[in-house]
Amino acid sequence: xxxxxxxxxxxxxxxxxxxxxxxxxxxxxxxxxxxxxxxxxxxxxxxxxxxxxxxxxxxxxxxxxxxxxxxxxxxxxxxxxxxxxxxxxxxxxxxxxxxxxxxxxxxxxxxxxxxxxxxxxxxxxxxxxxxxxxxxxxxxxxxxxxxxxxxxxxxxxxxxxxxxxxxxxxxxxxxxxxxxxxxxxxxxxxxxxxxxxxxxxxxxxxxxxxxxxxxxxxxxxxxxxxxxxxxxxxxxxxxxxxxxxxxxxxxxxxxxx
Amino acid sequence: xxxxxxxxxxxxxxxxxxxxxxxxxxxxxxxxxxxxxxxxxxxxxxxxxxxxxxxxxxxxxxxxxxxxxxxxxxxxxxxxxxxxxxxxxxxxxxxxxxxxxxxxxxxxxxxxxxxxxxxxxxxxxxxxxxxxxxxxxxxxxxxxxxxxxxxxxxxxxxxxxxxxxxxxxxxxxxxxxxxxxxxxxxxxxxxxxxxxxxxxxxxxxxxxxxxxxxxxxxxxxxxxxxxxxxxxxxxxxxxxxxxxxxxxxxxxxxxxxxxxxxxxxxxxxxxxxxxxx
Numbered sequence: 001x002x003x004x005x006x007x008x009x010x011x012x013x014x015x016x017x018x019x020x021x022x023x024x025x026x027x028x029x030x031x032x033x034x035x036x037x038x039x040x041x042x043x044x045x046x047x048x049x050x051x052x053x054x055x056x057x058x059x060x061x062x063x064x065x066x067x068x069x070x071x072x073x074x075x076x077x078x079x080x081x082x083x084x085x086x087x088x089x090x091x092x093x094x095x096x097x098x099x100x101x102x103x104x105x106x107x108x109x110x111x112x113x114x115x116x117x118x119x120x121x122x123x124x125x126x127x128x129x130x131x132x133x134x135x136x137x138x139x140x141x142x143x144x145x146x147x148x149x150x151x152x153x154x155x156x157x158x159x160x161x162x163x164x165x166x167x168x169x170x171x172x173x174x175x176x177x178x179x180x181x182x183x184x185x186x187x188x189x190x191x192x193x194x195x196x197x198x199x200x201x202x203x204x205x206x207x208x209x210x211x212x213x214x215x216x217x218x219x220x221x222x223x224x225x226x227x228x229x230x231x232x233x234x235x236x237x238x239x240x241x242x243x244x245x246x247x248x249x250x251x252x253x254x255x256x257x
Numbered sequence: 258x259x260x261x262x263x264x265x266x267x268x269x270x271x272x273x274x275x276x277x278x279x280x281x282x283x284x285x286x287x288x289x290x291x292x293x294x295x296x297x298x299x300x301x302x303x304x305x306x307x308x309x310x311x312x313x314x315x316x317x318x319x320x321x322x323x324x325x326x327x328x329x330x331x332x333x334x335x336x337x338x339x340x341x342x343x344x345x346x347x348x349x350x351x352x353x354x355x356x357x358x359x360x361x362x363x364x365x366x367x368x369x370x371x372x373x374x375x376x377x378x379x380x381x382x383x384x385x386x387x388x389x390x391x392x393x394x395x396x397x398x399x400x401x402x403x404x405x406x407x408x409x410x411x412x413x414x415x416x417x418x419x420x421x422x423x424x425x426x427x428x429x430x431x432x433x434x435x436x437x438x439x440x441x442x443x444x445x446x447x448x449x450x451x452x453x454x455x456x457x458x459x460x461x462x463x464x465x466x467x468x469x470x471x472x473x474x475x476x477x478x479x480x481x482x483x484x485x486x487x488x489x490x491x492x493x494x495x496x497x498x499x500x501x502x503x504x505x506x507x508x509x510x511x512x513x514x515x516x517x518x519x520x521x522x523x524x525x526x527x528x529x530x531x532x533x534x
């Protein structure tokens with residue numbers, strides 16, 4: 001019996017469809033962004049006259065990729081909940097999970113990697129034409145730049161990427177503006193909350209004192225912060241990101257047009 | 258094929274449908290009529306699974322449409338009134354090629370034949386087509402999917418006069434006994450000789466859901482010389498008064514859809530009582 005939740009063939013058809021026709025504009029946008037980044041680098045090179053280092057270029061491509069990683073869901077799937085335009089994807093005979101997975105794969109793998117590849121290609125052409133360095137030098141540069149990203153940074157980017165993915169499903173119009181507004185207000189709220197909690201803890205805290213059979217011991221404040229920050233990190237790394245993804249799936253499943 | 262039982266729906270506080278019940282059978286092309294804002298489009302969206310009823314049961318091919326399972330989605334095609342979403346940088350053949358794998362019964366040859374009949378240039382990108390051209394292209398695509406249920410919202414709006422008759426011909430040519438279509442329209446004259454049975458709804462209920470034969474059995478549509486104040490409805494036309502009255506003689510007359518609609522809207526309770534099953 002055919003699975004109504006996931007079937008590889010349907011998923012493959014969705015991916016194939018995404019690559020075909022409807023998404024041509026996305027590749028164009030990626031090429032334009034890559035072109036703009038390279039153009040800015042060249043301008044900087046001409047103006048400053050400084051050496052045009054591979055590492056600086058690679059860092060720029062990687063940081064733009066990171067930015068795109070955050071924004072591709074909004075840019076690529078802005079119509080997903082549009083009252084008139086969004087239904088065509090919804091009416092496509094595939095399960096919500098397959099559609100969700102396709103959106104995740106394109107937003108967080110194919111499009112960012114695609115951008116990086118386009119950037120590298122442009123850079124190679126540029127190096128061949130203008131620079132006297134070996135054109136392939138950008139490749140180790142990119143790998144080095146990617147390896148510099150810490151686990152915490154990856155967590156943060158993934159968290160925000162999934163948050164923006166979810167917000168994209170909730171917000172129907174003026175997506176970029178409203179998303180930005182939500183991020184600013186929620187961060188401001190969070191910041192105020194942290195300050196308030198810190199003040200409350202600091203004003204009541206002289207170090208916990210407990211008694212054991214062996215005698216009196218003191219619990220260090222730093223120790224609590226360190227331990228709790230570890231758990232918070234793990235929670236954000238897995239729980240919250242997974243929660244955001246599950247939330248996005250159910251929101252996608254219940255979209256109305 | 259489609260069962261709607263006591264379905265209610267509202268957009269926020271605005272109640273659109275209330276306790277609507279309907280049964281749709283295969284092998285028929287239903288005409289869905291109603292005044293502006295009574296919820297015809299909403300009803301189609303509920304059947305297509307694009308909206309969820311706030312109350313009641315909507316079942317299409319034994320499935321809850323809002324679950325939007327792949328098996329359900331591949332057996333239904335919905336043509337909305339507004340086709341702006343289709344203004345893409347691709348031809349209708351390219352669009353069909355990228356979607357055909359999802360519809361196991363998709364017939365590419367049928368698509369090209371219908372496009373030819375509609376005189377739509379299949380080499381033009383969809384973004385270059387007029388509203389009418391876009392509608393013809395999407396109707397052709399929809400029929401080529403060969404789904405069991407076709408939901409068409411104002412399909413003849415924006416079509417030129419020759420295309421309207423082509424539409425009727427295409428619908429009849431490509432229609433089979435195990436499929437059904439529901440066509441929501443205000444342009445009843447465009448669809449005369451195509452839609453049968455007729456469904457007329459208001460916010461409260463389905464006032465009428467009967468075949469033309471059943472309607473002709475109970476109502477007569479005649480051209481009278483004088484106004485008949487006893488009639489359910491009459492309007493002045495060339496040569497007299499088009500009059501809708503209860504059929505007392507048993508002689509069947511041709512149903513005039515526009516007059517039927519006006520008579521129904523004017524005498525909701527009476528029509529309901531008359532066609533009560």
